Amino acid sequence: MKKVHITTTALALCLAATAGTADAKVRLKLANALAEDHPTSIVLQKFADEVEEKTGGEVTIRLFVNAVLGSEREVLEQVQNGAVDITRVSAANLENFNPIYSAFTLPYLFDSEAHFYKVMDGETADMVYEASKPSGFLGLTYFDSGARSFYTKSKCVETPADLEGQKIRVINSHTSIEMVKLMGGIPTPLPYAEIYTALQQGVIDGAENNPTALTLGRHGEVAKCYSLDAHQRIPDFVVIANGAVEKLTPEQMEIVKQAAVNATTAHKEIWRQAVEQAMTEIGEMGVSVVEPDLAPFREKVSPLIDEYRKTPEIASLIDAIGSVTAE
Numbered sequence: 001m002k003k004v005h006i007t008t009t010a011l012a013l014c015l016a017a018t019a020g021t022a023d024a025k026v027r028l029k030l031a032n033a034l035a036e037d038h039p040t041s042i043v044l045q046k047f048a049d050e051v052e053e054k055t056g057g058e059v060t061i062r063l064f065v066n067a068v069l070g071s072e073r074e075v076l077e078q079v080q081n082g083a084v085d086i087t088r089v090s091a092a093n094l095e096n097f098n099p100i101y102s103a104f105t106l107p108y109l110f111d112s113e114a115h116f117y118k119v120m121d122g123e124t125a126d127m128v129y130e131a132s133k134p135s136g137f138l139g140l141t142y143f144d145s146g147a148r149s150f151y152t153k154s155k156c157v158e159t160p161a162d163l164e165g166q167k168i169r170v171i172n173s174h175t176s177i178e179m180v181k182l183m184g185g186i187p188t189p190l191p192y193a194e195i196y197t198a199l200q201q202g203v204i205d206g207a208e209n210n211p212t213a214l215t216l217g218r219h220g221e222v223a224k225c226y227s228l229d230a231h232q233r234i235p236d237f238v239v240i241a242n243g244a245v246e247k248l249t250p251e252q253m254e255i256v257k258q259a260a261v262n263a264t265t266a267h268k269e270i271w272r273q274a275v276e277q278a279m280t281e282i283g284e285m286g287v288s289v290v291e292p293d294l295a296p297f298r299e300k301v302s303p304l305i306d307e308y309r310k311t312p313e314i315a316s317l318i319d320a321i322g323s324v325t326a327e
Contacts, residue, residue: 026059026247028085031075033067038216039270040088040143040236041065047238047263054255059248061086076239080136085244090145091234092173098135100128103317105175106308107231107301108294114326116144116233117268124320137239141260143267146210146275147230151287153205156225158292160184160300169195169207171234175304179231180208183300192217199223208232211278220285228291231301238263 030048032041041063048061069075069084072093078084080097095102103109110116119125120142129139150157150168157163163185170176172189180187188204195213198204199222206223207213208231214220238260245253282289309315 025057026252028059028061028244028247029069029083030061030063031069031078031084031087032063032065033072033075034065034088036065038065039267039274042270043143043263043267044088044238046266047259050259050262051256054259055252059252059256076137079239079241082241082243084241086140086238086240088143088236088238090171090236092171092176094132094237094239095173095175098132099311100131100313100317101237102173102175103308103314103321105173105232105234106305106318107175107179108298109318109321110233112326113144113147113233115324116235118326119321119324120144120235122324124317124324127320128317132239133242137241138245140238140240140257141264142238143236143264144271145234145236146212146271147228148208148210148232148234149226149228149230150208151206151214151219151223151226153199153223154225155205156288156290157206157227157229158290160296166205167203169198169204175308176232178304178307179301182304183297195219196222211275211282214285214287215278215281220282220287224286225288225290226282228289229294229297231297 030044032038032044034040045063048063052060070078072087072089073096075084075087076089076093076097079087091101091104095105110119125139125142132139150163152166152168155162155166157166160183163180163183166185167188168180168185169190170180170187177187177189188198190198190204195204195207196217196219199207199219207219209217209219211226214223214226220226240256248256279289305318309318
């Protein structure tokens with residue numbers, strides 16, 4: 001039998017070709033600060049699974065939950081420098097990286113849940129996704145994070161006057177801080193994880209969030225009044241780094257986009273069920289629920305809307321959202 005001699009150079013070329021084939025597979029990191037059993041984590045795993053299946057394993061996405069890669073702000077910085085490829089993040093944190101997202105944190109921007117969905121499923125949201133490209137990332141889709149309302153330890157918030165002197169925990173965003181000030185409360189930015197203890201110890205008198213905060217976050221054990229003023233509907237966004245987009249072929253990117261939209265569709269139903277269950281459990285926890293007249297609250301925050309309208313880009317977005325009807 002004739003022996004075949006492989007030179008060192010030929011072997012090196014062969015190994016290089018094999019490595020090139022292996023590197024053709026794209027591996028992406030997806031970060032979510034929320035728990036593994038949270039509705040967004042559940043649908044993000046479905047998103048990752050769909051991308052892997054539809055690309056025949058050429059694109060794999062590994063999901064990291066429970067903020068193991070850092071806070072939302074820290075992860076956004078990693079998205080910008082390429083250390084993380086995709087993340088789910090609140091518009092309240094995105095406004096610190098691209099001002100266009102600040103419009104979504106404005107109080108009473110959306111008239112109802114139906115209005116919210118009509119806007120977020122339409123062309124207006126698509127324009128926002130593209131607008132953040134200079135900031136290092138693009139939007140893929142959104143998730144509903146519910147209507148935010150006030151909950152307090154004792155004094156129910158039925159009018160803005162009821163907020164006078166009350167220390168209310170807010171997200172650390174300019175919009176949320178100014179909103180509570182205008183309503184008469186004392187805004188107190190705190191990490192979400194510190195709310196329960198802060199309520200217990202009297203550091204704060206209340207907070208504001210969607211109903212699941214009282215149940216999953218157990219805040220309803222301490223705060224016994226929930227006022228459905230629904231002052232904000234701040235969406236979560238799923239964003240992808242510009243560098244990650246460049247790793248994908250156009251066909252693969254289309255699969256990623258469609259899988260993201262499918263994740264949003266799945267999330268709507270899961271979220272609806274979670275909110276319904278939370279509202280039932282709130283009653284079982286002995287929390288009183290009140291439905292205040294929204295007009296006085298809207299009037300109090302109108303100066304904040306006027307402030308944001310001074311920026312033409314944001315004013316245009318506010319007008320575009322306002323022009324959409326929920327019918």
